[in-house]
Amino acid sequence: MMKETEMKPCPFCGGKATVKVCDGSGSFYTDIGTEMFLGRKMTHCLIRCERCRAKTQAYLTRRGVFNAWNRRADNEQREAD
Ligand SMILES: [Zn+2]
Numbered sequence: 001m002m003k004e005t006e007m008k009p010c011p012f013c014g015g016k017a018t019v020k021v022c023d024g025s026g027s028f029y030t031d032i033g034t035e036m037f038l039g040r041k042m043t044h045c046l047i048r049c050e051r052c053r054a055k056t057q058a059y060l061t062r063r064g065v066f067n068a069w070n071r072r073a074d075n076e077q078r079e080a081d
Pocket of ligand 1: 049053
């Protein structure tokens with residue numbers, strides 16, 4: 001399988017960001033890279049910083065949430081310059 005796009009570090013604290021997947025119940029789970037996990041179906045996902053808990057909005061696809069996270073990381077870095 002192809003590796004997902006590299007995630008940028010958190011734009012706020014530089015911490016490690018991770019993908020969280022949701023099954024529609026409002027609970028988040030660690031992403032294992034598949035649509036099905038623990039017998040559940042992924043309905044949406046978001047990216048959250050493990051250090052400061054900054055997170056994106058929920059997106060339907062990993063591609064969408066990756067783009068959103070990386071775009072924000074770019075924006076924040078530009079504003080900080
Ligand atoms: Zn952070």
